[in-house]
Every structure is written in structure tokens, then in C-alpha cells.
Amino acid sequence: MELDFKEIATVGMVLFAVIDIVGTIPVMVDLKSKHGHIESEKASIVAGMIMIVFLFVGEELLKLIGIDVHSFAVAGSFVLFFLALEMILGIRIYRDEESSSASIVPIAFPLIAGAGTMTTLLSLKAQYQTVNILIAIVLNIIVVYIVLKSSAKIERMLGKNGLGVIRKAFGVVLLAIAVKLFAGNVKDLFL
Template sequence: MDFDLFVPSFVTLFVVMDPIGISPLFMALTQGMNAAKRRAVAIRACIIAGVLLTLFAFLGEGVLNFLGISMPAFRIAGGILLLLTALDMLFERRTQRRKDQSEETESDEDPSVFPLAMPLIAGPGSIATVILLAGQGDGLAGVGLALVVMSLVLVIAFVLFNAAPLLERLLRETGIKVVTRLLGMLLAALAVQFVLEGLRDFGLMG
């Protein structure tokens, strides 16, 4: 595994998946559940999201080749998508959409599949990021990198889900907003880097 790629890859997927931002919504979706049931929901959500992202890590580039889309083109498109996600985080539109999605499923007894696993964890941004990460290495090396990074982020998400009540008490609403905006700034820079790498692969930049 290329450790020079590991850190930026981990940071990218962590910021896109945003387990810190999802944790308060997890608490809202599981409100009234006992600790055992809440833990079961967290496990199911992370496993389902992991399966979805794994499928895209293995098949994503193959699907792109079938459609005649080059990896540089997808890298640029993915960078633009990540930039839009970053702007949503900076201006709090992403948080509001997640709140709307959680409110729509308040009566659902098991929110592990929807909206937790998808689209909150394995959303379009996470899927695009996994495909991009899998395409960074040669052959299975890129896929392995994507899977390791994805697994670590999902483990962190699971831990934060179980610590959601404590996290909410520590950060409060203002603290969560500050952290979300900081992550948004970092994601914007990483998104621009993806676009620049795609342009370089096309030969448009030296």
C-alpha cells in the first residue's frame, strides 16, 4: 500500500462521509431506542453502506469503461461534485437536507437502510470518492487502498454513532457547525486537487 496516498485518501473519504455530521442525526433517528437496538441499527447501517461502497470500488471503473468514460474525466467530475458538497457544508445546506431526510423517516422503526446507510453514509459523494480512490493505484492496489480507507472510516462512524449522545453534549449545535465548516474548507481544497489531477492526466496542465 502506498502510504503517500493513504493519508489524503483517508482524509478525503472521512470528510465526504462526514461521520461527525451524521452522528447527531443518528441520535435523532434512533431516539427512544434502547442501547442494544441503537447499536444494532448502527451495525446494520455501516455493514450495508460498506457492501455498497465495496461493489463500487470493484465495479466502478469497469462500468465507466463500458460507458466510454475515462478516469481523468470522472476524476474531474468527481472533483466538481466534491466541491459542490463542500459548498453545501460551508453554507449549511447539507445539514438542512439531512435534517429533512431524518424528519421524513421519524416514524420508521429501522432507519438503518434508509436514510442511514444510503444516502447519509453511502451517498453520491462517498460513491464517487471510492471510485476515484480505487482508480489511483495500479490494479488491485487502488482497490485495496479504497477498501482499507473505507473500512477505517466506517469503524470511526460506528464508534461515533455509539458516542452520539456524548458527542452532542460536548460539541453542542455551535460546535458541530464549526467542525462541519472546517471540514468543508478542507474538502474544497481536496476537490480542487482532484480537478487539477484530472486536467493534468488529460495533458492540459504541465
């Protein structure tokens, strides 16, 4: 186990792109207007806990059902690919049910720590050191907390067009990461 700042930066960027907290600001503002106060601290802590627990027990869950990490990483690359397409093209491939409250359920899960994030964590675990992934999770949760706390200010500052540009830029980064993840793990399926 060794700290590698390049790995932390890479994993941090991947998680930032997948969580897409900046892209969900319009959703947060909408939830705030419908349901009042959003508990930023609680949502951030719960999302962080879900991610950390899944990082450690996710692989064991896969073994239990007979799936290896490389297969999951390849499947994860497809999920990332489609998430990236959603971000770049502005389309919705995956649809969540509408939630009735702005509690932990719609924000911490699935908005922050959703299926894409879980898949990404296990895919990253196949390629990077766990300690670096943990640090990247904590850094992302800090960013998530800051964005949740100041979502209305950020939306006013960037405007709709600014948010759109950021979302598309991270979509392209995510697409490149999906291709790299696929290429790095697909060969291990046939060994």
C-alpha cells in the same frame, strides 16, 4: 500493490470529510428520536459493503456506459466542490427525500455511502492504489460505527457550535481536495 501509509491517511481523510459522519450526528439523533433504535452494526457493515463493491465494479460500470475514470474524477471533483460549499456555507444544494424509517436505507445509503462517497471512491481510484483505498474504507467504517454507537454522547460533548466548527473545517479540507482532484485529472481529458 504496495502499502503506503501517507496514501492511506490522505484517502482516509478524504473519505472522512465526504462521509461527514460527525456532521450527520444531528440527523442521527433526530432519526433515533423519531424511530427508536439505530442498528449501528448493520448500517456500518452495509455501508462498507456498498463502498467496497463500488470500488471494484464502479469502473466497469463506467466502461459499460462509455465514460473513462478521468472524466468521472473531474465530475467527482465538482461534486466534492459543492459538498464542501454546503459544509462551509451551511447551505443545502442537494436534497434527499425524507425517509419513513431509520433502517439501512437512510443511514447506510445515502447518508454514509451516498453519491458523494461513490464519486469520491472512483475519483480516488484514478490517483491512489486500491489496497490503500480499501484500508481507508475499513478504517472509516470503524469510525462510522463508533460515531453511530455514541452519537448522542458526542453531540452533548461537542454541542451545536462544536459540530458546526468541525463541519466547516472539514469543508475547507474537502474544497482543497476537490481542487487537487480537478487539477490532477483535467489534463488527462485532453491527451
